[in-house]
């Protein structure tokens with residue numbers, strides 16, 4: 001306890017200033033804390049026994065908490081917007097089994113419903129007269145949305161759609177909130193009218209009765225069973241047997257079916273029906289920041305408190321964070337989490353800007369948003385999932401206990417590498433965009449590509465390189481990414497030249513394509529970090545905070561160069577002989593950050609309640625917390641301290657003659 005207090009005292013970081021910066025100002029932080037305190041002081045959200053609950057208990061508690069939040073806490077706190085809602089969910093912790101209602105069902109209606117449809121459905125949804133989910137994925141198809149098999153066949157006589165699951169593989173499988181709670185779903189299905197298949201469109205389908213919650217006629221519905229984690233979420237299955245819905249349950253903002261069955265195609269892009277996925281992908285980088293920053297808070301605080309090995313006679317054992325390997329592991333991750341933070345801010349801004357353009361039927365930014373949000377979602381969820389596991393390992397044996405908080409963070413984060421688009425698949429979408437822009441640049445010298453891909457027109461290694469210079473770092477990345485894009489594009493065209501069809505040529509280059517998308521996205525993250533810490537808000541910070549952010553930016557940028565040095569050397573961006581200098585800059589910046597490490601994680605401002613970790617306690621009283629935790633263990637609570645398995649099994653073994 002004294003150690004962590006001493007660390008805080010010695011740190012020169014203006015912690016409060018950084019917290020205000022991260023949350024968008026003092027007012028936002030005060031509001032966040034108001035929400036946290038309301039949750040912490042309400043017994044409904046008690047977490048004392050959380051880690052010992054069974055799957056069914058976890059689910060029931062989570063639904064109870066969710067309903068309590070909607071009916072009591074949210075009105076009391078006047079929580080309306082998406083950010084405050086997420087803030088509340090995040091404090092309550094665990095999964096929110098009703099989250100898909102507000103995160104996907106409602107945004108789909110807002111984004112894709114006509115004005116009349118919004119007027120009809122949004123008040124019902126806002127007031128929880130209905131509970132919605134987003135039922136897209138089927139047993140046979142998740143990635144390949146165009147391959148979904150559920151049909152929606154228009155009947156002009158009754159002016160209804162007939163929703164049907166024609167095969168076993170067409171059964172909807174995975175959607176959250178579907179298994180037990182939802183009354184309605186957005187159902188992407190193949191629209192068939194006048195005998196023609198018009199592709200995937202979104203429909204609103206009622207699943208359960210609003211009187212007694214039983215399944216509607218023709219609907220078979222349930223929960224898909226235990227998963228890797230996510231016990232609190234009712235991921236479900238859904239089978240349709242010719243379910244009838246009115247014509248105007250087709251979401252008609254972009255395309256329509258007229259009463260006689262005439263199809264009116266979207267004026268602009270058919271991909272607008274994928275809009276909800278893009279929204280969540282943009283939000284997932286923020287989610288990745290939250291999950292990884294919590295893991296780092298736990299790992300860094302514990303590495304201050306934990307001592308291991310007396311290295312000099314008569315002195316205290318060494319703090320884990322004073323081992324250079326531990327510093328390297330955790331401080332490079334600290335730099336990463338700031339990288340994710342900045343790019344998530346930029347991605348959400350790009351989403352908002354694109355959305356306002358789309359409202360004016362301007363599609364200009366859509367390809368960039370799709371490519372960028374796909375890449376950023378993939379890289380930030382990969383980094384967060386791997387980073388949480390790295391934090392667990394960095395905490396030794398105690399990291400493996402549920403009480404560390406890591407298992408929950410990992411289980412909740414790792415599926416984000418799959419849902420909302422598998423990360424490899426999304427990186428291939430980013431690569432598709434890069435290859436396309438490269439082609440345009442080559443074919444039309446007057447074409448000026450978007451800023452983030454400008455390196456495709458020119459990328460030059462600086463002379464007299466200074467690895468501490470952000471501009472030089474960016475130039476190195478530009479050379480490297482350009483070479484990666486060239487390599488992938490060349491591989492595709494070589495395949496085509498030897499007679500492979502488009503798919504085979506593309507598939508043969510898949511590894512290089514994913515590599516170029518990854519490299520590009522890292523470049524975008526480094527660029528975002530560098531640009532953001534050059535903004536006025538940061539330049540107004542205390543000099544020491546600016547200095548630490550610059551150190552973290554260098555670490556983030558240079559550590560990737562070191563880890564992927566093969567790519568940079570192959571591109572002629574750096575020479576092998578320069579690697580030592582890069583190592584030294586990283587090492588010296590890590591040493592600069594070390595004294596501020598605990599204040600940096602304090603700046604994330606997570607109360608103990610949110611971390612749910614005996615190792616990550618703010619006061620550093622880890623061992624007392626571990627002892628308290630074990631007192632709740634039901635396995636220790638049997639008469640005379642003797643567990644029933646003794647009578648059932650071990651006694652027999654001990655007395656058996658063998």
Ligand SMILES: CCCCCCCCCC/C=C\CCC/C=C/C(=O)SCCNC(=O)CCNC(=O)[C@H](O)C(C)(C)COP(=O)(O)OP(=O)(O)OC[C@H]1O[C@@H](n2cnc3c(N)ncnc32)[C@H](O)[C@@H]1OP(=O)(O)O
Pocket residue numbers: 082086103134136137142143144145146176271272274275277278279280282283284287348366367370418419420421422425429432433436
């Ligand atoms: C603001 C903050 C608040 C948000 C808070 C978020 C908090 C997060 C917590 C959430 C917690 C839990 C949520 C979990 C719930 C999970 C839900 C789901 O998983 S829902 C199901 C998701 N499914 C997928 O993502 C499927 C992945 N597959 C696809 O998206 C597509 O099929 C794809 C892209 C792989 C391929 O599509 P398609 O075959 O149709 O396209 P092509 O490859 O042929 O490309 C054609 C052309 O279209 C362009 N394109 C593709 N997609 C899009 C798009 N979305 N937008 C724009 N354009 C798109 C593509 O680039 C091609 O363009 P071209 O010019 O021809 O090159």
Ligand SMILES: Cc1cc2nc3c(=O)[nH]c(=O)nc-3n(C[C@H](O)[C@H](O)[C@H](O)COP(=O)(O)OP(=O)(O)OC[C@H]3O[C@@H](n4cnc5c(N)ncnc54)[C@H](O)[C@@H]3O)c2cc1C
Pocket residue numbers: 100134135136137140141142143144173174175176230235415418419420421422423424425428
């Ligand atoms: C916790 C969780 C919650 C979910 N919630 C929802 C929800 O609310 N609503 C909903 O509709 N869905 C939901 N899903 C489903 C999710 O969106 C899909 O699982 C996801 O899109 C991946 O699709 P898939 O399962 O078909 O994987 P697959 O496509 O079968 O992928 C398997 C492997 O094949 C590779 N692969 C596949 N296609 C290609 C390709 N074209 N090129 C190269 N490689 C390829 C992938 O990289 C991956 O490694 C959820 C899933 C999970 C795990």
